[in-house]
Structures are given as C-alpha cells and as structure tokens.
Amino acid sequence: MDNIEQQLAARLGRVHARQxxxxxxxRGHHVFGRGLNFFHPENWYSAHALIRYAIQLVGMYERGQRNARNLQVKKNPLHLPHLPKAFHDFKILHLTDLHVDMDERNLNALIQTVADLHYDICVLTGDYRARTFGEIEGAVAGMQRLVLMLKQPVYGILGNHDSVRMLPALESMGIIMLMNEATVLEREGAQIFLAGVDDPHYFRVDNLEKAAQHIPQDAVSLLLSHTPEIYRLAAHADFDVMLCGHTHGGQICLPGGIPLTLDSKCPRYMGAGKWRYQHMQGYTSVGAGTSIVNARFNCPPEVTIHHLLQA
Structure with missing residues (x-):
C-alpha cells in the first residue's frame, strides 16, 4: 500500500479508497458502459479534436470561446418550511464543473466574477480537472488560485473528472471535502446539515446512507452531489435540497437553450436550473467551465447564489 493509499484509507475507509x-x-476510462450512463463522451478523446475542428470549420470557435468566459451570476431562492429563523437570508455560493486547467482565460474570468460576491458559505460540486485521467498538478494549481479569492468556509465534493489523489491537496487549501459525509452548519445556536457524496456518475462510490446517518430526521438538510442522477435516492433519504452540476446544461445548445445532450441519466427538466422531485427542491448548475471543447453556445456559464428563506 503506497503512502497516498494509506492516507486515503485513513480518511475514507479502506473499501472506499480501494474502490x-x-x-x-x-486502463483508460471507458467510453461505453460503466457508470450510470452507458455513453461517456468526456472519455472519448479522439472525438474532442473532431468537435473542435467542426466548430472551427464554420468559423464559430472564437465566438464559442468568448461565450465560455461570459459568466452569469444566477440567484436561486429556496423557500424551506422548517428553516430555523437564524438561517433566514443565508446565502450559498455554488460553483461547479470548473475544469480550471482547461483555459487560463476561463479561470481568470471566474476569479474576477467571484471576487466581489457576498455569501455566507461556498460549495463546490466537483469536476476541477479538464481531463478524466492523467496529471493533477494543473488542476491543483488552478484551484489554489481560485480558493484564495473565496470566502471561507468552502465545502466540496469530487466529480467524475477528478482523481481522489487530489483530496489531500484540496483539503490543504482549506476546502472541507465531504466524502459521503455530513457536517453541521451553525448560526445563532440553530443548526442545519450539509452532506456530500463522492462521484455517483462514473465511479459510483456515492453512499447516501453513510452521508445521512447522523442527520436528525426533523433537521433541514442539503445534499451536494456532482450529478442530479441520484435524485430519487436523495428524495427518499429525506434531503430538503439537492445541489449538483455535471450536465453543463448541454454546453452546446440549440437556440432557446435546448441541449443536444446532457450526459446524464435523469429527466431533461433536471438538466439545468431549478427543479423539484416530490418534496425535495433541486438545482442543477450549468457550471462555470467547459468540457470536451472550450466553447459554449446558447448556454452561458454560471455561478449561482442560493438564498435560503423561511417559507
């Protein structure tokens, strides 16, 4: 067992770390099979250059790159019937699918966007790396630059692009990583709970039972998941809110924001923005970065501020 495996086993448990x-x-991430989805285009690297070439051929690549830097600040009110009074007006900055080593200009635009925002906590729902395998140093360096601009506390989970070997570095930056775990948020003597699961999409190492085991039944609880695909399980586990990403909202969409693909095994109405399943409120951010090709069309990138309000 190498040193990183020992560290991860101590942090996550032997089985989770080994999985x-x-x-x-x-040997390589699979394009077909594995994960919740059958087809994983993010792992099909021979297709990345083809898509980029096709966009360049029609003279739209520069425009698509400019679109990828045109970050929007979205605001999402969350009305919660049992929210403690102390948490009324509580604000959560939600960043996802950053892919910080994809393009330096995208990262600079993100840093500038978040620098002057007002919020109480920040949550990160995964995909810090551009590729799905290989070196992690570029993503770690990019995250270090970003975290310096974020107000603490910052909570995070891993996505399908991320290596679990990034965990010690992310935690050393001050990010509180929730790996099938929950933490208590306290304000003026009141409490709500924030849980996070490891990637459900490709690695399938999420464990909602473990994440929720110490959350009281009547407490307000929020779940961080990289993907919306576990929405049924999350709702039946009694989470009040689920915050996620992964889909990029399609990233390359038809006019009107109609996605060509979402790379997600969930209803299309959950592919971007606010949604509800049974009693649980959800929000799927289209993300701040780009994947496969550094371009966006009819789907601008976003950072989101969720505003907790008493119903």
Missing amino acids: RLGIEAE
Whole structure:
C-alpha cells in the first residue's frame, strides 16, 4: 500500500479508497458502459479534436470561446418550511464543473466574477480537472488560485473528472471535502446539515446512507452531489435540497437553450436550473467551465447564489 493509499484509507475507509483508486487505475476510462450512463463522451478523446475542428470549420470557435468566459451570476431562492429563523437570508455560493486547467482565460474570468460576491458559505460540486485521467498538478494549481479569492468556509465534493489523489491537496487549501459525509452548519445556536457524496456518475462510490446517518430526521438538510442522477435516492433519504452540476446544461445548445445532450441519466427538466422531485427542491448548475471543447453556445456559464428563506 503506497503512502497516498494509506492516507486515503485513513480518511475514507479502506473499501472506499480501494474502490476509487482501483477504478482510476484501470486502463483508460471507458467510453461505453460503466457508470450510470452507458455513453461517456468526456472519455472519448479522439472525438474532442473532431468537435473542435467542426466548430472551427464554420468559423464559430472564437465566438464559442468568448461565450465560455461570459459568466452569469444566477440567484436561486429556496423557500424551506422548517428553516430555523437564524438561517433566514443565508446565502450559498455554488460553483461547479470548473475544469480550471482547461483555459487560463476561463479561470481568470471566474476569479474576477467571484471576487466581489457576498455569501455566507461556498460549495463546490466537483469536476476541477479538464481531463478524466492523467496529471493533477494543473488542476491543483488552478484551484489554489481560485480558493484564495473565496470566502471561507468552502465545502466540496469530487466529480467524475477528478482523481481522489487530489483530496489531500484540496483539503490543504482549506476546502472541507465531504466524502459521503455530513457536517453541521451553525448560526445563532440553530443548526442545519450539509452532506456530500463522492462521484455517483462514473465511479459510483456515492453512499447516501453513510452521508445521512447522523442527520436528525426533523433537521433541514442539503445534499451536494456532482450529478442530479441520484435524485430519487436523495428524495427518499429525506434531503430538503439537492445541489449538483455535471450536465453543463448541454454546453452546446440549440437556440432557446435546448441541449443536444446532457450526459446524464435523469429527466431533461433536471438538466439545468431549478427543479423539484416530490418534496425535495433541486438545482442543477450549468457550471462555470467547459468540457470536451472550450466553447459554449446558447448556454452561458454560471455561478449561482442560493438564498435560503423561511417559507
């Protein structure tokens, strides 16, 4: 057992650490099969250049890159019937699918966008790296630059692009990583709970039972998941709110924001923005970064501020 495996086993438990590291060590990420989805276009690297060439051929690549830097600040009110009075007007900055090593200009635009925002906590719902395998140093360096501009506390989870070997570095920056775990948020003597699961989409190492085991039944609880695909399980686990990303809202969409694909095994209405399933409120951010090709059309990138309000 190497040193990183020992660290991760101590932090996550032996089985979780070996599952994550074992799948990462397999020969290449699969394009077909594995994960919740059958088709994983983010792992089909021979297609990335083809898509980029096609956009360049029609003279739209520069425009698509400019679109990728045109970050929007979205605001999402969340009315919660049992929210403690102390948490009324509580604001959560939600960042996802940053892919910070994809393009330096995208990262600079993100840093400038978040610098002057007002919020109480920040949550990160995964995909810090551009590729799904290989070196992690570029993503770690980019995250270090970004975290310096974020107000603490910052909570995070990993996505399908991320290596679990990034965990020690992310935690050393001050990010409180929730790996099938929950934490208590306290304000003026009142409490709500924030839980997070490891990637459900490709690695399938999420464990909602473990994440929720110490959350009281009547407490307000929020769940961080990289993807909306576990919405049924989350709702039946009694989470009040689920915050996620992964879909990029399609990233390259038809006019009107109609996605060509969402790379997500969930109803299309959950592909972007606010949604509800049974009693649970959800929000799927289209993300701040780009994947596969550094371009966006009819789907601008976003950072989101969720505003907790008493119903």
